[in-house]
Amino acid sequence: MVRNLHHFILPHKHKKKHRKAHLLSIHALTVYVFLFIFMQVGFLTLRNFAPGVLGTSSSITRQQVIDLTNQERQQYGDAPVKENSLLDKAAEEKAQNMFADNYWAHVNPKTGQTPWYWMQQAGYGYIYAGENLARGYSTSQDVMNAWMASKMGHKENVLGTHYQEIGVAVEDGVIDGEKTTLVVQMFGAPINPLAKKDVGNDAAAVQDTNKLATNIPNTYPAQPVAQEVHSASTQSVPAPSLLNQFKLTINPYALTRNFSIVLMMMLSVLAFLDLFLTSRRNVAVKLHLRHLPHAGVFVAAMAILLIVQAGSII
Secondary structure, eight states: OOGGGGOOOOOOEETEEEOOGGGGGGGHHHHHHHHHHHHHHHHHHHHHHSTTTOOOOOOOOOHHHHHHHHHHHTTTOOOOOEEOOOHHHHHHHHHHHHHHTOOOSSTTTTOOOOOOHHHHHHOOOOOEEEEEHHHHOSSSSHHHHHHOOSSSHHHHHHOOTTEEEEEEEEEEEEEEEEEEEEEEEEEEEEOOOTSSHHTOHHHHHHHHHTSEEESSSSSSSSSSOOOOOOOOOOOOOOOOHHHHHHOOOOOOHHHHHHHHHHHHHHHHHHHHHHHHHHHHHHHHHOOOGHHHHHHHHHHHHHHHHHOSSSSSEE
8 A cells, every 4th residue: 555655646557557646536536626615615614603713814904005095096196185083983983883783785784874874973074975895805905906906986986086085994803704804995075174073063964965976886876865873783792612712713715715726736736747757658648538527627726716805895
């Protein structure tokens, strides 16, 4: 058995027939597929039974997001936006509300609270307002790249010439059982920069601003309607799981991507060795239907690398 270990990585003869390395066999390919399925089922199980175990580590900061925003605006010839503490507060409250009510959307599906509600609560009176959201990214640059590549209005918000001020929140928490980092980016053009606090507390003035142009990427009405808003409900905090007690966090994106990279590299090396050694042995190499599973696994691994995203934006 020991002397045949090299058969796992090198082609060999069996009953005078050419055999590929065991790690390239149909049986091995089946194992790879089942390993991937097992990983995905495991992730779903952890989300349900061990909330907070899955997640991504993040180095995102508020200042980095603001700086990158102004760098993009500068490249397109737009004036920079200034940080506003009231917009920072509104963004923080919005992020905390998404964690508390366990949703990922511009509008709270339980209470109907829009982004403009949080601006009004913070006392920010606006003429124009916009919001970008991101989750699950590990760096500020990744977030900005996603917004700038978006076709759903995120780029238009970043470069909006009518915006003068910005507020950003970067908060960690759990949504749908997965630990994540939320980035809330709010833009505004104040009614009166010198008296926005007073205007923000004026209910009539706030209602008037709701009739003016606003922007949420992609799906929501451009002119939010004033409505009665109920206080956000809170969820009971589950007891920490055993994995959480050891502060172990699993990054499903990194695991899936690394598994695909390792698998693709291994298949490439083994296929090269098979081709090289069989050519030196003057063994005829012919395409056969048996090669289709190998090609299929290789293509699937490539697709995973291209499709699987680290985070999402709305």
